[in-house]
Amino acid sequence: MKSVIQILLVVSLSLLSAFSSHAEEKISGAEVINNNCARCHNARAVHEFSIPEWKVIMPHMREKAHLTGKETQAVLEFLELTSQSVPLAKKVAPEKMIAPDGKQLFTQFGCQGCHSLKGDGGTVGPALDETIKNKGIGFFIKKLQNPQFNNSSSPMPKMPLNEQQIKAIAEYIKS
């Protein structure tokens, strides 16, 4: 009986592997964090560890959380992105600067991996639809500048965004 069960499991596994989808679309590291970390514990703030440390931690979490290698890599890329310093664009003279695209930044920094907007997105963070309306633009800007300012347990990473970029994201969310 045990042998029959083992054979059935192997056959089932093979069939599932054969028919499973392997979409080549880019994996969002923020979405992987949203979907997997909260299954066991609170998501951890990016700044708790350096990138070399995350590179050792993530293979550990890959096995624990049943992540694929591609998902693990996507998380590391997201962590590297959010660990960058604010771009030099901050120093560019305003008259020469092209207005940043809030929607593009929202996508680039994977905001919707953890926050929902207009019904789509993750659940680790609160929905963003009413944030500015309810708490004001000042709160929004401060939150992006220092995500832990109002909640020390927030896992939100500090994004490398300058003031113009933060305002552009705020305009996109309000629209």
Added chain:
Amino acid sequence: MDTSAFSARFVPIFLFSLNDKMHIEAETEISVDENGETEVELEYADIHYFLSDTTTFTAGKFLLPFGQYGPNQHPSWINRSAFSPGIYGGLGGHGGYQPMQGLLPVMSDIGVGIQHIIPLGKNQKIFFDVYMTNGLAAEAPHDDEEDAHDEEPVQDEHEEEVVDEHEEEEDEHEEVDDHALELPELAFEATSADNNSDKAFGGRIAYAFLPGIEVGASYYTAKYDDDEKLGFTATGFDINWIGNHYIVRGEYIKTETDAFEEDEHEENKVITFDRNGWYLQATFMAGKMFNVLQGTDFVVEYAETNKINEAERWAYGVNYWLDSRAVIKATYEDTIVHDGEDDKRFAIQYSYGF
């Protein structure tokens, strides 16, 4: 009667990435027992070899993927209660005495395992784990009653006592669920040696619809005596359901433990003890809904064990997260033991994960 007590544990985790394919992890637990002696335990020490994007080979001492609590949720900075679920026994999931005798400990053993992940479109996955380990053994008889409280697992009392107490059982009894019977005592501690040639075999298959739901089924079987005539089998079902403001976790476990019983001709006959139990833990993350309660969780848990050593337990807790890795937990539990003394406990726990 103890009215108050303090304890402390230090559980460092060591991680090394040798290269893109190989990763080493180890966790030790250093604690002080009730006699003031320092205990050091190697919880796991294993190497992962990432065979492909979706398949991982593991060798060494590792946490067995049975259910979700043992391999993933038992660390105190992850478990939302200060107590482990009743069906896992012990305080905090690492052994110790509690009035509700669990069905399984957090199992860690030496052997090999394979993990395979099957992505099924966006946000859906099937997790597949199989493993083979040295397995368990019969606990050596001992006379000291206090020792029974030190055992990490669950299955209490001696095989010899089972034989003595139930000589008069009828021959046709092959499955036993009498409340008065005593279970054989099994040793789940991992050892580098094996008392027989039979290896423990088990695995878990789970379906995850991320980020909200994961359901799984687990199986574990092993012969535990020197002659490979007595077996232990555990079957489990688990669920982990996560929403914006809540987490619901639960597991059902059924165990079957063989033991010898002498018949009227004084010949040994194998009988099987059935036991089962379940728990359901609900966490309301109030801080996500009400700003004034930021960092606060409310937890309620119900657990029961059936057929042998029957008991039921309610636990109520409040947690306050100082940040995402540090939590203060206050938990009250009330256990009703059907054939024993009821128990009430209150614990405050500070836990820091790093």
